[in-house]
Structures are given as structure tokens and as C-alpha cells.
Amino acid sequence: MFKALADPTRRTILDELTDRDGQTLFELCARLLMKHGIDSTRQAISQHLDVLEGAGLVRVKRDGRYKFHYLDTSPLKEIADRWPSRD
Amino acid sequence: MFKALADPTRRTILDELTDRDGQTLFELCARLLMKHGIDSTRQAISQHLDVLEGAGLVRVKRDGRYKFHYLDTSPLKEIADRWPSRD
DNA sequence: TTGACAGGCAAGTGGGCACTTGCCTATCAT
DNA sequence: ATGATAGGCAAGTGCCCACTTGCCTGTCAA
Numbered sequence: 001m002f003k004a005l006a007d008p009t010r011r012t013i014l015d016e017l018t019d020r021d022g023q024t025l026f027e028l029c030a031r032l033l034m035k036h037g038i039d040s041t042r043q044a045i046s047q048h049l050d051v052l053e054g055a056g057l058v059r060v061k062r063d064g065r066y067k068f069h070y071l072d073t074s075p076l077k078e079i080a081d082r083w084p085s086r087d
Numbered sequence: 088m089f090k091a092l093a094d095p096t097r098r099t100i101l102d103e104l105t106d107r108d109g110q111t112l113f114e115l116c117a118r119l120l121m122k123h124g125i126d127s128t129r130q131a132i133s134q135h136l137d138v139l140e141g142a143g144l145v146r147v148k149r150d151g152r153y154k155f156h157y158l159d160t161s162p163l164k165e166i167a168d169r170w171p172s173r174d
Numbered sequence: 175t176t177g178a179c180a181g182g183c184a185a186g187t188g189g190g191c192a193c194t195t196g197c198c199t200a201t202c203a204t
Numbered sequence: 205a206t207g208a209t210a211g212g213c214a215a216g217t218g219c220c221c222a223c224t225t226g227c228c229t230g231t232c233a234a
Contacts, residue, residue, distance in 0.1 A: 005166075006093035007222075014170055025181065044223050046181075065180050065231040073170045079092075080167060083101055083160045094192075112211065131193050133211075152201040152210050 001075050004055035010048045012036050014057065017071040024066050025049065088162050091142035097135045099123050101144065104158040111153050112136065 004010055009032075016031055017023060023031070029045050032038040049069060052058040056075045061068045091097055096119075103118055104110060110118070116132050119125040136156060139145040143162045148155045 002089075002092045002098065003221090005089045009222085011089065011169075018170055026179085040222095041224065042181080043183095043225085047222075067181070071170070073172045076166055076170060077172070079163055082098075083105055083158070083163060085160045085164070090191090096192085113209085127192090128194065129211080130195085130213095134192075154211070 001055040001057065001078070004051050004057060007048065007051075009038055009040065009044075010052055012038060013045070013048055013052065014071060017058070017069060022061075022068045022070055024068060028069065088142040088144065088165070091138050091144060094135065094138075096125055096127065096131075097139055099125060100132070100135055100139065101158060104145070104156060109148075109155045109157050111155060115156065 012032060013028060016028060016035070020031075025042060025046055028049075029040075029042055032040070032045065049058060053060055057072055059070045059072050061070065099119060100115060103115060103122075107118075112129060112133055115136075116127075116129055119127070119132065136145060140147055144159055146157045146159050148157065
């Protein structure tokens with residue numbers, strides 16, 4: 001999961017899914033280019049999504065030829081639990 | 088900061104500082120070897136500490152020939168703020 | 175059914191990063 | 205002063221990872 005968060009493009013993908021959940025691959029590609037100037041190929045984004053899915057940060061739902069991507073922030077809880085803020 | 092968290096050894100260093108704050112470089116090297124089986128050179132650990140310090144996760148205090156390392160978890164707040172858990 | 179659209183698979187490449195190696199500086203005790 | 209201790213600097217190496225490239229599969233509309 002930590003490796004998944006290490007890449008700026010992947011973090012921007014999480015931002016984009018925070019803004020609009022349930023996007024398809026092409027939707028994400030378009031919005032990453034428009035809003036964030038990320039000019040990567042579709043395959044690159046797809047591989048990023050695979051990593052994010054492997055980290056449990058993105059959940060997937062298939063419907064016909066579409067594949068929707070949903071954000072799951074629950075793995076992030078490990079961070080706050082592991083290194084608690086000492087007030 | 089995210090890149091700093093990406094490395095397992097660096098995360099273990101944070102664990103070690105959580106357990107005992109204010110360790111020196113040699114202290115950390117010894118405890119990483121004893122408790123976690125991390126057999127890295129002093130220089131490797133030193134470079135890791137530089138990265139953690141650059142990320143703001145570790146603060147440093149010099150005293151004579153000793154350099155003490157203190158954990159600072161406040162940068163981690165960015166994560167919870169950036170991708171809030173939707174309950 | 176055939177073309178367009180959404181996505182997948184896999185090999186290759188280049189750059190960054192973790193780690194080592196070798197040597198140097200600074201502080202302290204004896 | 206001199207050896208030991210704590211740490212720093214910098215060049216070199218090997219490997220992982222992000223990205224590309226090329227081609228293939230599956231789904232839907234006309």
C-alpha cells in the first residue's frame with residue numbers, strides 16, 4: 001500500500017476518484033489530462049490502477065464492457081494506527 | 088513524504104522511534120539488527136534517516152558528538168485530510 | 175457482421191533509488 | 205596527543221519500477 005502511495009500519478013488518481021467516484025479507465029485518462037496535465041498512455045494509467053487495486057485502495061465493478069473504479073480509503077487507517085499522534 | 092514511507096526499512100525505523108524516541112544512529116543500527124533482523128550498514132541507515140528528516144517525519148537534535156532522532160508524526164495528517172474516510 | 179469502443183497482456187527500456195565502499199571530520203576519554 | 209567513538213561525504217553498482225510499444229480480447233451499435 002505504501003508503495004502504491006509513493007507515485008504522484010497514483011495519488012492524483014485517488015484525488016480524482018475522491019472528486020468523482022466510479023470512473024472508468026478512459027474517463028480517468030481524460031480527466032487526468034484535462035485537470036492535472038498528466039499526459040500518460042492508457043496502459044500506464046491501467047497499470048497504476050492495478051497497483052492501487054492490489055493495495056486495496058481501489059475497488060472495481062465490471063458491467064458489460066465498462067469497468068468502474070471506486071475509492072476505498074479504509075487501508076489508510078493502518079497509517080494512523082501504526083504511528084499515532086502523541087498529543 | 089510518501090516516498091519516505093515507501094521503504095520497509097524506513098517504516099521499521101519509524102516503528103523503532105515509536106518504541107523508543109530520541110535514538111542515535113548507532114543505537115538504531117543495533118536495535119534494527121537485534122529486533123528486526125535488518126542487517127544494513129551504518130551508512131544505509133544514515134541515508135534513510137536523511138530521507139525521513141527531509142520528509143519531516145524525523146527531527147534531529149545535536150549534542151556533542153551525538154545526534155538524537157525524534158519522531159514527528161504530524162506530516163501524516165496530510166493523508167487523512169487528503170482522502171477522508173466517508174462513513 | 176463489421177467497425178468502433180473499452181480494456182487486457184506482455185516484452186522491452188530508461189531512470190531513479192537503495193545499498194555498498196572508501197575515506198574523511200569531529201568529539202571525547204585516557 | 206592519540207586512539208576510540210559517533211557521524212558525514214561522495215562515487216559507483218545493481219535492481220526495481222514507471223512507462224512505452226505492439227498486439228490481442230470482449231462488448232455494443234449500426
